[in-house]
Amino acid sequence: MTAAASSASGEPVDAIVVGAGLAGLCAARHLQRAGRSVTVIEASDGVGGRVRSDMVDGFTLDRGFQVLLTAYPEATRQLDLGALELRAFDPGAAVRVGSRFHVVGDPLRQPATLWSTSVAPIGSPIDKLRLLALRRRVRRTEPAQLLRGTDEATIDHLRSAGFSPRMIDRFFRPLFGGIQLDPSLSGSARMFDVIFRMLSDGDSAVPAAGMGAIPAQIAAGLAPGTVRFGTRAVAVESSAEGRSVRLASGDVITGRSVVVATEGTAAASLLGLPAVGSKRVACVYFDAPSAPVSHRYVVLDGTRSGPVLNVAIMSNVAPSYAPAGRHLVAAAITDPADDLDLEVAARTQLRSWWGGQVDGWRHLRTYRIEHGQPDQTPPFHPRQRVALGDGLFVCGDHRDTASIQGALFSGRRCAEAVAVATAS
Ligand SMILES: Cc1cc2nc3c(=O)[nH]c(=O)nc-3n(C[C@H](O)[C@H](O)[C@H](O)COP(=O)(O)OP(=O)(O)OC[C@H]3O[C@@H](n4cnc5c(N)ncnc54)[C@H](O)[C@@H]3O)c2cc1C
Known part of the structure; x- marks a missing residue:
């Protein structure tokens, strides 16, 4: 017909x-x-x-942990950002190394993080100076320009910029592995530069009512x-x-x-x-009676202690994501194995971070997304x-x-x- x-x-x-x-x-x-x-x-x-959100027992669950980078030129051009009532993460991350969490901030935007960033065991002082130099370079170059020129794998790009293996493994891999669903850092260095610039220029944020x-x-x-x-x-x-x-x-x-x-x-x-080609991703959500940390940084696993690459306490960033008195924990996993019980794996890993409180968390939902992002090698x-x-x-x-x-x-x-x- x-x-x-x-x-x-x-x-x-x-x-x-x-x-x-x-x-x-x-x-x-x-x-x-x-x-x-x-x-x-x-x-x-x-x-x-x-980019959809579900309401489950009063929690707002985005279908996979994701954020809007407010520096995206098209977001400013096409969206009414004010009406979205954006709630921003703190710029930087809390990186778990050994049994401790270290704030790696953006001292140029949050001077109070200068000390913690300088002493965080994610790389040498030279690595951190290189990080500032990288920030300066990408902010001086137009995004369209960053997307031109020769391209290579992000990992080669970072190595040739002089970053140490420790800095790559403890900082870039969990951060960009999570954003670009690519912990191998084999994706395009051009894309890495653009994302790094967006992170440096603006906030990572979610709308109060969810990404949907x-x-x-x-x-x-x-x-x-x-x-x-x-x-x-x-x-x-x-x-x-x-x-x-x-x-x-x-x-x-x-x-x-x-x-x-x-x-x-x-x-x-x-x-x-x-x-x-497609990159796969998953997200496990828990309802927690209390938040395991009080800050608004995304938490990165600097030592790959399990399949969870990063964790966000969504209710610290956007209290509207959880009912009053409850907290929402999002654990993101890239390229999840088909036969892995993601709830069990996430709980086991996070118990090693935050102890027995994790056993009291209620599993809300697990999303497995077959097509998270297209391959852009x-x-x-x-x-x-x-x-x-x-x-x-x-x-x-x-x-x-x-x-x-x-x-x-x-x-x-x-x-x-x-x-x-x-x-x-
Ligand atoms: C877990 C996760 C985290 C992410 N994190 C971020 C992030 O933090 N920041 C960021 O910028 N980006 C992020 N992304 C990427 C971003 O979400 C996508 O790049 C973007 O949403 C893609 O939009 P699209 O319209 O191109 O495709 P889609 O959103 O895939 O839309 C395609 C639509 O087509 C429909 N469709 C498919 N086949 C058919 C058919 N045969 N007939 C009719 N309809 C059909 C689908 O149902 C769907 O609604 C993330 C993605 C995921 C999955």
Whole structure:
């Protein structure tokens, strides 16, 4: 059966967007603002894709620990950051080495952390001076410039900048391994530089109502009824008669253009593009009667004492994430083994950090995310083609950087290309 995705006038819509993650929502909003008619089809039951939050027993659980870096240029451009009521982490991290936690702060933003940072056993004094030099270099260079030039693996980049193995293992590996879901540090050095700059320029923050508030804000800017949930695309075609999307239900919908805004693996299969590898990640959430630490730093495991790479006491950062008198602990695990009981493994590891109190924590939920981020190994080229010809378009973090910034940017620049193509 063929069903045209119709605009109010009954004409086929200008664009069918497949996927209501950040990229698809941005593309749809941008196109509607440019006067185009748009239908978004989304396989799941809500907007946000990888950026969704669930309410469980009064706790706000993001589907995987993640943060918005407020320095992302597209966040400033496309989001109403004030309305998100952002709650920021302290800049830096508390790194666990041996049986102690050491605050490695940003002394330029928090002078009180100068001493703890200087004495933290994560590297030599020269390593820490190199860290300042790295910060200065990336802040002096435009992000677009950081994404150009020769690329190499992050670990080689750090070694050639003179960082010691101790500094790499105890600081960069848990911090960037967690952010880029890449504890091997084999990902693009260009991306490392950009993320390091974003961390130095702004805050790592979450909206008071959970990360899902970000896509919800964008979706609120769409015309009512734009998004059709529970609607999965199984094929995308372009012919002389027009563009069509075959749905899992067997229906076919047609439009003047089709924007595939799914994650990279699905986009590759729908459009016949080169395969995109995926990085897996998991997050185990616990309800704790009291917080194991009182600060707002992300806690890093500097010595790989188990599968948990970093821990965030979400309720210290955003009290609204937990009911009054309770605390929310998020334990993030990269590349989790299929047969590992993540709750048991996380509890065992965190008991070795914080003792018997951990046995009193109630397991809330574990998320395993098969496609956390697309692989972006060097040489990494952002700004990949979004206009594929014949009315077909593609966007998503796999076309730009593997991040919220990349998804927002990709959605916008794809919409600009569609708007040009559907101008007449
Ligand atoms: C645990 C985790 C932590 C992260 N941490 C951070 C972080 O701290 N900071 C940061 O910047 N980024 C982080 N990221 C990355 C960031 O979330 C993503 O880069 C971004 O959300 C990707 O958005 P997208 O719109 O490109 O894709 P997606 O969010 O994957 O959206 C794709 C949408 O398409 C839908 N879809 C798929 N196939 C079909 C189909 N056949 N038909 C219809 N619909 C379909 C999906 O259901 C989904 O809604 C993290 C990701 C994860 C998973």
